[in-house]
Amino acid sequence: xxxxxxxxxxxxxxxxxxxxxxxxxxxxxxxxxxxxxxxxxxxxxxxxxxxxxxxxxxxxxxxxxxxxxxxxxxxxxxxxxxxxxxxxxxxxxxxxxxxxxxxxxxxxxxxxxxxxxxxxxxxxxxxxxxxxxxxxxxxxxxxxx
Numbered sequence: 001x002x003x004x005x006x007x008x009x010x011x012x013x014x015x016x017x018x019x020x021x022x023x024x025x026x027x028x029x030x031x032x033x034x035x036x037x038x039x040x041x042x043x044x045x046x047x048x049x050x051x052x053x054x055x056x057x058x059x060x061x062x063x064x065x066x067x068x069x070x071x072x073x074x075x076x077x078x079x080x081x082x083x084x085x086x087x088x089x090x091x092x093x094x095x096x097x098x099x100x101x102x103x104x105x106x107x108x109x110x111x112x113x114x115x116x117x118x119x120x121x122x123x124x125x126x127x128x129x130x131x132x133x134x135x136x137x138x139x140x141x142x143x144x145x
């Protein structure tokens with residue numbers, strides 16, 4: 001995804017985002033509107049395709065397997081696209097990086113949690129599946145994208 005360079009000045013309040021300890025990386029509605037307008041849609045599936053599909057699901061929530069089945073690609077392709085998107089989105093915001101705290105990839109940056117949260121209640125009740133839920137700010141921005 002190629003995003004235009006950030007133009008500072010009169011518009012800098014539009015592209016600022018916020019950070020909170022509970023939700024980690026969160027972009028504001030205005031950040032999402034900005035980033036979605038610049039998102040690269042040339043890949044199949046693109047992050048925008050993934051977001052639109054997820055937005056149509058109950059509770060705005062999907063599993064990697066549901067995305068894989070719908071787009072007819074492996075889950076790794078979905079993860080790669082979301083990672084690319086998250087990394088590019090962060091390049092145009094001031095949110096701090098979030099690092100993995102355990103596992104074999106300890107210390108690596110995490111990007112899936114920029115557009116999504118993990119619904120832990122569903123995960124615990126759903127045989128261990130990882131459930132991605134769109135952030136409310138992104139859902140609102142998709143209405144105008």
